[in-house]
Amino acid sequence: MTATTSDILLLFFGTCGLLLLLTLFGEFMRARYGPGGDNPVIETYMTRIHSWWAMVLLVSLALLIGKIGVLVLFGFASFAALREFLTLTYKRQADHMTLALAFYVVLPLQYLFIGLGWQGLYTVFIPVYAFLLLPIVSALRGDADRFLARVAETQWGLMIAVYCASHVPALMQLQFEGYPIDRGVLLIAFLVMVVQFGDLFDFFFGRRIGRTRIIPGLSPKTWEGMICGTACAMLVGAGLAWLTPFGVAGAMLMAGAASLSGHFGALVFAAIKRDKGVKDWSHLIPGQGGFLNQLDSVLFAAPVFYHLSHLFWAG
Amino acid sequence: MKRLFRPLRRLAANLVGHGIALFARFITAVRADWRGTDPVPRQRVYYANHVSNADMPMIWTVLPPNLRRQVRPVAAADYWLKTPLRAFIGPEVFNCVLVDRRPDKDAATGDPLENILAALGEGSSLILFPEGNRNMTEDPLLPFKAGLFNIAHAYPEVDLVPTWVANLTEVMPKGEVIPLPLMTTVIFGEPVHLRQGEDKDAFLSRAAAALVALKPEDHAP
Numbered sequence: 001m002t003a004t005t006s007d008i009l010l011l012f013f014g015t016c017g018l019l020l021l022l023t024l025f026g027e028f029m030r031a032r033y034g035p036g037g038d039n040p041v042i043e044t045y046m047t048r049i050h051s052w053w054a055m056v057l058l059v060s061l062a063l064l065i066g067k068i069g070v071l072v073l074f075g076f077a078s079f080a081a082l083r084e085f086l087t088l089t090y091k092r093q094a095d096h097m098t099l100a101l102a103f104y105v106v107l108p109l110q111y112l113f114i115g116l117g118w119q120g121l122y123t124v125f126i127p128v129y130a131f132l133l134l135p136i137v138s139a140l141r142g143d144a145d146r147f148l149a150r151v152a153e154t155q156w157g158l159m160i161a162v163y164c165a166s167h168v169p170a171l172m173q174l175q176f177e178g179y180p181i182d183r184g185v186l187l188i189a190f191l192v193m194v195v196q197f198g199d200l201f202d203f204f205f206g207r208r209i210g211r212t213r214i215i216p217g218l219s220p221k222t223w224e225g226m227i228c229g230t231a232c233a234m235l236v237g238a239g240l241a242w243l244t245p246f247g248v249a250g251a252m253l254m255a256g257a258a259s260l261s262g263h264f265g266a267l268v269f270a271a272i273k274r275d276k277g278v279k280d281w282s283h284l285i286p287g288q289g290g291f292l293n294q295l296d297s298v299l300f301a302a303p304v305f306y307h308l309s310h311l312f313w314a315g
Numbered sequence: 316m317k318r319l320f321r322p323l324r325r326l327a328a329n330l331v332g333h334g335i336a337l338f339a340r341f342i343t344a345v346r347a348d349w350r351g352t353d354p355v356p357r358q359r360v361y362y363a364n365h366v367s368n369a370d371m372p373m374i375w376t377v378l379p380p381n382l383r384r385q386v387r388p389v390a391a392a393d394y395w396l397k398t399p400l401r402a403f404i405g406p407e408v409f410n411c412v413l414v415d416r417r418p419d420k421d422a423a424t425g426d427p428l429e430n431i432l433a434a435l436g437e438g439s440s441l442i443l444f445p446e447g448n449r450n451m452t453e454d455p456l457l458p459f460k461a462g463l464f465n466i467a468h469a470y471p472e473v474d475l476v477p478t479w480v481a482n483l484t485e486v487m488p489k490g491e492v493i494p495l496p497l498m499t500t501v502i503f504g505e506p507v508h509l510r511q512g513e514d515k516d517a518f519l520s521r522a523a524a525a526l527v528a529l530k531p532e533d534h535a536p
Contacts, residue, residue: 079496083344087498093488100493277532282498284344 004182005064007243011189012060019056022049047287055285055294059192063185067115070169070185075111080291081299082107082161084281089153094141098134102158106130110166117173126163131155160299161292167302168192174306174314179245186243187309190251191258195301197236198259199266202229219270226263233259245313257308258301265300328407335408336376339369343486343499347377350529351505352476354379358440359506361386362463363478364456364526365444367487369494370480374442375409377501387412387434388442412441428465435470442478445522451489455527459519467509467518474506475522479529502529 026046034042062069086099106126113122135151168191172184206225214221237255241248269292273279281290288294339345347354363374371388378386392413395405405411412434414427434441443466446457467475479502487494507522 080344083496083498086495087482091485093491096488096491096493096495099495103496104493282344283346 002182004180004186007183007186008060008063008189011186011193011243012056015056015060019049019053023053044287051285051287059189063189066182066185067169067172070172070188071111071115074165074169075107077291077295078107078111078162078165079103080284081165081281081295082157084284084290084292085157085161086154088276088278088281089157090146090150091154092143092145092150094143095138095150095154097141098138098154101134101137102130102154102162106134106158107162110162111169114166114170114173119170119173122166122170126158130158134158164299164303165295167306168298170306171302171309174309176245176309176313183243183245187245190237190240190243190255191301191305192298193240194233194237194255195258195262195298198229198233198255198262199297200229201232202226202263205229205232215267215270218274219267221263221267221270226260229263230256230259246309250313254305254308258305259297261304262297262301266297268300269296324407328403331404332408335372339372339376342494342496343373343482345373345376345499345501348500348502350502352474352503354382354503356381356385357474358435358438358470358472359386359474359476360435360441360443360463360466361476361478361503362443362445362522362526363480364530365446365449366480366484367449367489369483369487370444371409371442373480373483373499374478374501382440385438386410386440386442389414389431389444391416412439416447428462431462431466432469435466435473441466445519449489455530456523459523461515461519463522464509464515464518467507467522471509475508476506477504477522477526477529478502479504479526481531500531502531504529 023046026042026049030037030039030042030046033039037043058073062073082103086102091099110122110125113125134154138147138151168188171187171191172181174184174187175181202221202225204225205228206220206222209228210220210222210225212223213219214223214226234252234256237251238248240255241251244251244254246254273281279289281292284290285294292299361374363370371390375383375386375388388409388411390405390409390411390413392415395401395411395413406413412430414430416427431441431443443463445459445463447460447462448457450457463475466473480499481502482497482499485495486497486499504525507525509518513521
């Protein structure tokens with residue numbers, strides 16, 4: 001077994017232990033306060049924990065398989081997220097081919113370029129080529145009704161659901177001095193964990209000590225929750241620094257940057273959901289809503305994390 | 316030989332049915348919203364809006380297996396008997412009730428409603444598109460044909476369940492060949508029955524209104 005594999009297993013068992021404690025806690029609370037399954041708070045909590053089990057198992061499996069596993073997992077997540085996003089955007093028949101290209105050509109190509117490690121291409125493929133080509137395809141159909149809105153909404157979907165999401169597997173392609181290339185999957189585990197823990201602590205502290213809403217009337221997020229969440233993400237980052245090439249101080253800063261951009265990303269998503277008049281993006285992850293509900297902060301964090309790593313550490 | 320092949324054909328039809336349902340779920344993540352009624356095994360006519368050939372498989376997919384076994388979609392014979400593949404999928408996989416909708420044939424074969432009423436007489440539930448044709452207009456529904464009224468008249472105790480298939484126009488607009496993977500929902504409303512002394516036009520417009528009421532709002536910018 002390689003050092004990377006044993007590190008993944010260590011993380012996996014650690015996370016499972018944590019989830020086991022949370023599951024036992026839920027079962028205890030259920031036995032005590034809602035034995036018939038009739039306490040909505042406990043049932044929601046348990047549904048979420050079950051979804052977490054599924055996600056931890058899937059991500060761990062993908063990391064163990066390595067590059068192909070991670071590409072396939074995030075490729076599917078991108079597909080599901082793009083589907084949720086584009087279901088709610090405004091479109092006309094003139095956009096049909098554009099949208100088909102987005103799903104069936106742009107998305108697979110982006111992941112293919114990442115798999116091949118063509119860095120010069122996958123960092124510009126969507127913002128340059130897709131963003132110029134797709135409006136041409138729509139314009140050729142000759143329907144100018146709310147054209148700019150249609151083009152902009154489609155491109156935002158691609159940016160968020162494909163470009164941002166694909167920067168998670170792209171972390172495997174970064175090369176650092178004295179850091180074996182196969183440890184890239186651990187960098188993914190680091191990013192996902194610090195962002196998700198940052199979200200959890202933001203939620204927890206927001207409930208406990210949150211007073212000042214960041215955007216009243218749009219999102220329940222508070223400044224107190226966000227600051228504590230980011231601080232906790234930095235502590236988690238320090239604890240997981242052994243996964244990264246950054247060193248302890250660097251890992252803390254990177255975790256803080258990722259978590260912070262994730263928190264603000266979630267606010268952007270709250271505004272989009274309000275604009276479209278929905279509470280959740282879909283029903284596909286029980287207790288959590290859709291893929292976009294689950295991924296929103298990771299999506300905003302991934303490109304920032306990728307580029308900061310590239311800028312300051314990659315060699 | 317024939318007797319040997321029949322179970323094999325039925326097995327194949329079963330597998331293809333599961334395959335179609337799986338494909339529909341994978342592409343559109345289609346789900347049922349039982350808004351006005353529950354998925355219980357009563358004899359019903361699910362009457363739905365019709366914008367594409369994918370409408371019927373979508374409704375069929377979201378019905379729970381025990382309901383799916385007793386439901387028979389009403390479909391056009393001229394479409395489903397055109398090729399051997401369609402003749403397998405329509406009558407055998409979906410167990411369609413085939414009706415002849417060609418106007419010149421009407422006089423010769425008599426009432427196209429005959430097969431429909433026979434299927435109801437056997438206790439089957441139906442999936443029915445009362446507009447008669449695919450709706451290519453901007454209006455939410457075309458005027459209903461008389462069929463739904465005749466069914467309600469002949470079988471007043473059968474639940475007529477308004478069934479709105481949402482978002483399929485965008486998945487596959489008329490004239491396009493590639494379906495888009497967008498999320499769709501099949502919304503089941505509160506069952507409608509023929510009222511005492513209600514005439515055809517009043518009933519059909521009430522049934523149409525119950526169906527349109529299920530349509531979700533558009534997401535215009």
